[in-house]
Amino acid sequence: MGVFAHEYPNEAGIVRAALASSFVALLLGGVMGLIQALHRTGYVQVIDDSTYYTVLTLHGVSLAILFSIFFLVGFFQWAVTDSLDRPSEDIRFTKLWYALMVLGSIMAAVPILGGFIDQTEISADVLFTFYAPLEAHPLFYAGLAVFIIGTWLAGIDWFRSWWAWKQKNRGEKTPLRTFMVLTTMLMWYLASAGVAIAVIFFLLPWQLGLVGGVNPLLTRTLFWFFGHPVVYFWLMPVYMMWYVILPKLAGGRLFSDPLARIVFVLFLVLSVPTGIHHQYVDPGISEGFKFLAMTNTMFLLLPSLLTAFTVVASIEHGARQRGGSGYFRWLTDLPWNRPAFTGMALAALMFAAAGFSGMVNAGMNFNYLVHNTLWIVGHFHLTVGTAVALSFMASTYWFLPKITGHKVFSKRLGLVQVVVWFIGMVFMSNAMHRIGLAGEPRRTADPFYDGVTFETSLGTISELHAQIALGSVLLVVSLLLFAAHILLSWFNFADKDAPTPDTIPPALSGPEHAPAVLENFRLWTAIAIGLILLTYTLPIAAIVSGNGWFGPVTTFIGDTSSFLTGLFHAVFGVIP
Amino acid sequence: MEIHRYEKIWFGVAVLLIVAFIGTVAYGAVGAGIEMVDDDGGTIDPNNLSDHERFGDTGVHQVGDGEFEVNMIAVHPSFIPNDIEIPEGSTVTFYMTASDVTHGFNIAGTNVNSMIIPGQITEITVEFDESGTYGFVCHEYCGSLHHEMEGQIQVVPEDEFGGDA
Numbered sequence A: 001m002g003v004f005a006h007e008y009p010n011e012a013g014i015v016r017a018a019l020a021s022s023f024v025a026l027l028l029g030g031v032m033g034l035i036q037a038l039h040r041t042g043y044v045q046v047i048d049d050s051t052y053y054t055v056l057t058l059h060g061v062s063l064a065i066l067f068s069i070f071f072l073v074g075f076f077q078w079a080v081t082d083s084l085d086r087p088s089e090d091i092r093f094t095k096l097w098y099a100l101m102v103l104g105s106i107m108a109a110v111p112i113l114g115g116f117i118d119q120t121e122i123s124a125d126v127l128f129t130f131y132a133p134l135e136a137h138p139l140f141y142a143g144l145a146v147f148i149i150g151t152w153l154a155g156i157d158w159f160r161s162w163w164a165w166k167q168k169n170r171g172e173k174t175p176l177r178t179f180m181v182l183t184t185m186l187m188w189y190l191a192s193a194g195v196a197i198a199v200i201f202f203l204l205p206w207q208l209g210l211v212g213g214v215n216p217l218l219t220r221t222l223f224w225f226f227g228h229p230v231v232y233f234w235l236m237p238v239y240m241m242w243y244v245i246l247p248k249l250a251g252g253r254l255f256s257d258p259l260a261r262i263v264f265v266l267f268l269v270l271s272v273p274t275g276i277h278h279q280y281v282d283p284g285i286s287e288g289f290k291f292l293a294m295t296n297t298m299f300l301l302l303p304s305l306l307t308a309f310t311v312v313a314s315i316e317h318g319a320r321q322r323g324g325s326g327y328f329r330w331l332t333d334l335p336w337n338r339p340a341f342t343g344m345a346l347a348a349l350m351f352a353a354a355g356f357s358g359m360v361n362a363g364m365n366f367n368y369l370v371h372n373t374l375w376i377v378g379h380f381h382l383t384v385g386t387a388v389a390l391s392f393m394a395s396t397y398w399f400l401p402k403i404t405g406h407k408v409f410s411k412r413l414g415l416v417q418v419v420v421w422f423i424g425m426v427f428m429s430n431a432m433h434r435i436g437l438a439g440e441p442r443r444t445a446d447p448f449y450d451g452v453t454f455e456t457s458l459g460t461i462s463e464l465h466a467q468i469a470l471g472s473v474l475l476v477v478s479l480l481l482f483a484a485h486i487l488l489s490w491f492n493f494a495d496k497d498a499p500t501p502d503t504i505p506p507a508l509s510g511p512e513h514a515p516a517v518l519e520n521f522r523l524w525t526a527i528a529i530g531l532i533l534l535t536y537t538l539p540i541a542a543i544v545s546g547n548g549w550f551g552p553v554t555t556f557i558g559d560t561s562s563f564l565t566g567l568f569h570a571v572f573g574v575i576p
Numbered sequence B: 001m002e003i004h005r006y007e008k009i010w011f012g013v014a015v016l017l018i019v020a021f022i023g024t025v026a027y028g029a030v031g032a033g034i035e036m037v038d039d040d041g042g043t044i045d046p047n048n049l050s051d052h053e054r055f056g057d058t059g060v061h062q063v064g065d066g067e068f069e070v071n072m073i074a075v076h077p078s079f080i081p082n083d084i085e086i087p088e089g090s091t092v093t094f095y096m097t098a099s100d101v102t103h104g105f106n107i108a109g110t111n112v113n114s115m116i117i118p119g120q121i122t123e124i125t126v127e128f129d130e131s132g133t134y135g136f137v138c139h140e141y142c143g144s145l146h147h148e149m150e151g152q153i154q155v156v157p158e159d160e161f162g163g164d165a
Helices: A009-040 A052-084 A091-114 A138-168 A176-207 A216-227 A229-249 A257-270 A275-279 A287-299 A301-321 A329-333 A339-362 A374-404 A411-437 A461-490 A521-547 A556-572 B005-030 B046-051
Strands: B059-064 B067-075 B078-080 B083-087 B090-098 B103-107 B113-116 B122-128 B132-137 B150-156
Touching: A009 A052, A009 A091, A009 A374, A009 A461, A052 A091, A052 A138, A052 A176, A052 A229, A052 A374, A091 A138, A138 A176, A176 A216, A176 A229, A176 A257, A176 A521, A216 A229, A216 A275, A216 A521, A229 A257, A229 A301, A229 A339, A229 A374, A257 A301, A257 A521, A275 A287, A287 A301, A287 A339, A287 A521, A287 B005, A301 A329, A301 A339, A301 B005, A339 A374, A339 A411, A374 A411, A374 A461, A411 A461, B046 B090, B059 B083, B083 B090, B090 B103, B090 B113, B113 B122
Parallel strands: B067 B090, B083 B150
Antiparallel strands: B059 B067, B067 B078, B090 B122, B103 B113, B103 B132, B132 B150
């Protein structure tokens, strides 16, 4: 096999475009993060308190939605094309979904940026969660919808490629990377349905005046229907990297191909029916439903714990192939001079820590101590902010040459960059966890209250604020290094050679050992839907019977019929 | 499919850990009787709070010996009431709702923590055994002055309590 950029120039073009979009969002979102961290700790305040929430919305949407998902589609496009070894079925369709994602991003970004300009009424200061009845400009919701439709088409594109491949390779197991992409996308279709329904059937009709109001608990529940599994959408490409790339970089190969497939199937089945664990302290949802969501969430620890085993085992195998020995001495035989390896290994280490703080969040009763405090923010800066973001950046050092056709600018600079990110996050995330235990809330411009003080059991609040500020500065330094490095590599300032073509070695225990039932996507999707119905039907029925589809009304039936009438009028233009 | 022996052991330990986690929470809920925020509070029309028997009459009400009820409305950027006085050793049930957007309620440094959502009534019961001042904040973004939304609970020794006792 040659270099991807030369074998599949059209597909490589899409991958490059997606990565470029992703990195623009990363840089923008990261700088917003610095402004916030320095503002809320009181060190440097360049904005008003009220503008803080515009900055926070931009930070959340840029990083959690745009950076992560643009990177994902680029990486998945490479994974599918490369592992099936066939081009896109129709490159125009591939370009279409990318264009839709860009269009959606711009549509959502315009009203958010409008929040910075006092002269305009247009704004979307609703944060990443946009809980109604907070209102953003309709363009914001419409942009989100267009963006998500773009990702749906991307999934269809990859299923088409797989289908065409299958016609020619009957009886063969789907290549591992494509298998991972397809299970991830199936999960995504189920998960994103929640937010799509919230936007299309409830938020937009409410804003356009088609319906009388909104049921805040309903749209909030639909948001979390999407809002939790979306974290697995960010995470599953990272798992692919840890399963496929990391063992190879360590000098070995994946331990077990079938087990990797089982892990992805578990994510497909279990990811969605967990969202209510973000609503443990919500009124209007009974304890039993919360308990059910917790049980599902706890079982989701299983694929992650299995991953921890497989990844460490694969890395150890790699180290031993390189001559490593002893119980722990093999650790010194790993390629720590390679930024892609070191970055991903550090990200995985941070993810282990995040797993522990996540177990606290997932416990219904522990959650009372930490819900909506900075603890939560500390937690997800370890997961999406490090396990995902650092793995994405680190893997780019390995991945970029394949899609540009030449090596990256400097390994040493890359190494510095990933290590600075790790150190910055150690400071920031640790301090956030601790200050959260003291009760300092998240999402606030100014956590210095007249009549409320926060007390830590160890150290002082101002020490912890200093650590948050220091950490955020280091993180943005790392980010700027990354951006500079990518520019220098992209345009090949150092005039580097083409990369030596490499392949991903097969697993020790290969796909031939995988039971055939794993390939039965219909079965797994059906089980996933069954679990979702089991977890969500009753809570949603209770929420709607209590307060209507569109705010307080008396009956479920009456409200449903008024909804259908409203929809009919909207569709056929008969405005009463 | 071949599964390595160590992998099997790990799998077993992982499942055990998960079951243990669920078990401790189940024990906390059933055995130790920790009550969670749930749908007990019922629903309400957020546009007509003043007509409601509870929220037409916000504030602190003594309902029994050492038992109080607080009827509270959250509306950006205030809690009504925001200054609550009760005697030491009281059991206080908070009934909270919102008239505009979603808010949060957290007594700093404690596990008294809940959401306040328009259309829903949040009901939580808290025992205040030690005198002192307990600050609470809104912990869900509710508008441009969200960071100013706070209040206090003064828990005073029984002989100093001057409320409607």
